[in-house]
Amino acid sequence: MIKVTIDDIEVEVEPGTTILNAARQIGGEVVPPAMCYYSKLPGTGGKCRTCLVEVAAGSTADPRPMPKLMASCSTTVMDGMIVKNKTSERVHDNRGGVVEFLLINHPLDCPICDQAGECHLQDLGYEHGSAKTRYREERRTFDPIDIGNKIKLHMNRCILCYRCVHVANQLTDHRVHGVMHRGEHAEISTYIQNAVENDFSGNMIDVCPVGALTDKTFRFKSRVWFLKPMEAECACTKCSGKAVVWMFGNEIYRVTARKDKYGEVENIEDKTAWICNDCRFDKKDPSKWNIIGPRKIDRHSVISQGKYETKIDKGLNKIG
Amino acid sequence: MAGRKLLLENVHIPGIETYDVYRKNGGYASVEKALKKMTPEEVVEEVKKSGLRGRGGAGFPTGMKWSFLAKPEGVPRYLVCNADESEPGTFKDRYLMEKIPHLLIEGMITSSYALGANVSYIYIRGEFMYILHILEKAIAEARANGMLGKNIMGSGYDLELVVAPGGGAYICGEETALLESLEGKRGNPRMKPPFPAVKGLWGCPTVVNNVETIAAVVPIVNHGGEDYAKIGIERSTGTKLISASGNLVRPGVYEIEMGVSVEEFIYGDDYCQGIANGKRMKACIPGGSSVPILPAHLVTKTAAGENRLMTYESLADGGFASGSMLGSGGFIVFDEDQCIVKNTYTFARFYAHESCGQCSPCREGTGWMEKVLHRLDHGHGTIEDISLLEEINKKIEGNTICPLGDAAAWPVAAAIRHFREEFEWHVTHAAEAQTRNYGLIQPRVEEIKTL
Structure with missing residues (x-):
């Protein structure tokens, strides 16, 4: 085990752990935000640059500070490393810069975006963004396209985190979409609007940190904070069948995988509980699900507005 | 006297692009010397002694880069030549490959031997398709004369040399993007670490060097690293190819000894012969489009008033406030009429x-x-x-x-x-x-x- 100090908090981690995962072991405010890194998808990370941190001392053996800010998701810790995240002015400053970059071409159409309320870019903008834009130019725009009959792609909102590309590479049998073009013109797309058809392609929607990939069976049905997320399970031959159903009254509006506080799909019995497209898109009948109980939602989340969480807490206490 | 020439000495000999003429003029001597008389470690040692620094722009010591190469048992190692010369203002590698292709082939064989690579690649940018043909012709000639293939010159050393064209993206000149592109993927740079010396091409230890760097191995092996290190000043040793362009009387590719003064290089009779049309210099970019531009008064003199020399150190004198960088040697000069x-x-x-x-x-x-x-x-x-x-x-x-x-x-x-x-x-x-x-x-x- 090696020791690393993040924002004056010491933690012991396994060798080979990244700074970000070490910070997640501490939890709370010292965890840098991550828009592209996804712990369940090997190979992700390093692209969005929101998780940059200052390394004030490289290790006990070589205590020199690292001159550049380091991407915490892809930098492994060394024994005696001292990392500054919240406590570094430089980090705060540069993170603001990254958020500004991510937002200059973003349409800021949150009022009509289905991701609003559970959007990582919204959270990030709230925390590190500025109220005004300095961008006077016309924003880059694309037409929304259907990739398959269940997924809508709004490239305008995409931040090119590459997560969905990794999902297609790792969860489906073959990838038919990817990043095309270069630089500012780079876009997620399929050749000639190919359909993305695979039993697990719907997980692209879950990993998308913004509203670029949305569920066509749920689009414009409701704001997410009007729905009640309930843990549910069903007998499914393709996936674990463990999901969250988002309900309004007795109706199921949408089905997602169970996500943790970092927005990542949870591990259940050591396996990442991705759900299949049948469960996600086609099982909207409550009788097909065994509804276990309310899903715990962070009290800072807009989804728990109206003291929703306290009600759940009481409910959970009764069950427990 | 314009100083010693190590790379372009024979470039004006008619027919030097053919194997026979090149060999007659002392070509492939370094291969002969290295394979017959030296161990790979000795070649690396000579390169270390020479103080040669990467000619692609970053100026990282080549010998050190070579010694970082991981050597796990049973895993192939690769040498990749970065011929994706795409920095605006730089055209030295193109000139070298076009005029004297066997110098690069010779350097590749000697360097591959030093690194223990049995397959080496020349990654060339797509726009240089005509040079690809020149290189492939040269490789075929070298192979026909026993310089490539199995058991080169009876030494027991095997080497295959492959020329691979890219699609012409600037980013593929970055070494990890180059490797991605060479593997047939989208040319996105990789996250580092791991560095190519540990995990490079197809996950194997790889060295990526610029064309000029690999060519410079030839005179280093021929004359010895110490002889090479005699040229130049301090940590800038040997000769450097400079691609001079812009408002100069005589733009072109020059091989200079490190340490020539910038003033001499711009105004000297052996070099660019001053600013064209009797105009005055306004600014200069000494190392390709990526390096900081210098206003005229900081080109020939440093901020401290010392003469600026064509070396890594002198051009960087003053840091970003008043200095620039030697970079890849793309020397662009602007006259007073430029905006x-x-x-x-x-x-x-x-x-x-x-x-x-x-x-x-x-x-x-x-x-x-x-x-x-x-x-x-x-x-x-x-x-x-x-x-x-x-x-x-x-x-x-x-x-x-x-x-x-x-x-x-x-x-x-x-x-x-x-x-x-x-x-x-x-x-x-x-x-x-x-x-x-x-x-x-x-x-x-x-x-x-x-x-």
Whole structure:
């Protein structure tokens, strides 16, 4: 085990752990935000640059500070490393810069975006963004396209985190979409609007940190904070069948995988509980699900507005 | 006397691009020497002694890079030659490969032997398709004469040499993007570490070197590393190819001894012979488009008033405040009629076009800078735009996966640092700026040294 100090908090981690995962072991405010890194998808990370941190001392053996800010998701810790995240002015400053970059071409159409309320870019903008834009130019725009009959792609909102590309590479049998073009013109797309058809392609929607990939069976049905997320399970031959159903009254509006506080799909019995497209898109009948109980939602989340969480807490206490 | 020539000495001999003429003029001597008389470790040792530094731009000591190469048992190692010369203002590798292709082949064989590589690659940019044919012809000749293939010159050493063309993306000159492209993937730079020396091409230990670096191994092995190190000053040893372009009387590719003064290089009879059409120099970019631009008074002298020399150290003297870098040796000179704002915009447009789009600061930042500079250049800018550019710069610099972000940010930062008046003039005299050039920076004109 090696020791690393993040924002004056010491933690012991396994060798080979990244700074970000070490910070997640501490939890709370010292965890840098991550828009592209996804712990369940090997190979992700390093692209969005929101998780940059200052390394004030490289290790006990070589205590020199690292001159550049380091991407915490892809930098492994060394024994005696001292990392500054919240406590570094430089980090705060540069993170603001990254958020500004991510937002200059973003349409800021949150009022009509289905991701609003559970959007990582919204959270990030709230925390590190500025109220005004300095961008006077016309924003880059694309037409929304259907990739398959269940997924809508709004490239305008995409931040090119590459997560969905990794999902297609790792969860489906073959990838038919990817990043095309270069630089500012780079876009997620399929050749000639190919359909993305695979039993697990719907997980692209879950990993998308913004509203670029949305569920066509749920689009414009409701704001997410009007729905009640309930843990549910069903007998499914393709996936674990463990999901969250988002309900309004007795109706199921949408089905997602169970996500943790970092927005990542949870591990259940050591396996990442991705759900299949049948469960996600086609099982909207409550009788097909065994509804276990309310899903715990962070009290800072807009989804728990109206003291929703306290009600759940009481409910959970009764069950427990 | 224009100094010793080690690479381009024989370039003017007719037929030097053929194996027979090249061999008659002392070619492939280094292969003979290395394979018959030296162990691979001895070759690496000579390169270390020579003090040779990477000629692609970063200037990292080659011997050190070679000694970092991991050597696990049973895993192939690769040498990849970076012939994706795409830095605006740099054309030395093209000249070398076009005129004297066997020098590169010879360097590849000797270097591959030193590194223990049995398959080596020359990654060449797609625009150089005609050079690809030249190289393939040279490789076929070398193979026919027993310099490639199995058991080269009876030494028991085998080597295959493959020329692989890219699609012409600037980013594929970055070594890890080059490796991705060589593997047949999209040319996105990889996250480092792991460095190519540990995990490079197809996950195997790999060394990536510039064309000129590999060619320089030939005279190092022939004459010994110590002899090579005698040329030059301090840690800048040997000779360097400089691609001189811009408003010069005699632009072109020059092989110079490290340590020639910049003044001599621009005005000397053996070199560029001064500024064309009797004009005065306004600015100079000494190392390719990515390095900071210098105003005339800082080109020949450092801020401390010392003579500036063509070495890694002297050109970088003064840091970013008053210095620049030797970079890849793309020496661009501007006369008094050139517009720095337009030039900066042109560079920014290039980098915005060539950004791979993988990480956010570079993808969004380069495009934003291009648009702001377009505004300034076309007379729609505001004074705030200049500070906005500086802000964007700071947010890109050092925050990206690969050096392209820095390469895009530095020229803009330096242009504003040294030519702020001209940028401001483009705002205050927007209409006039469309019809005439600002000319030399007025307050500093008397400082400009003319010969």
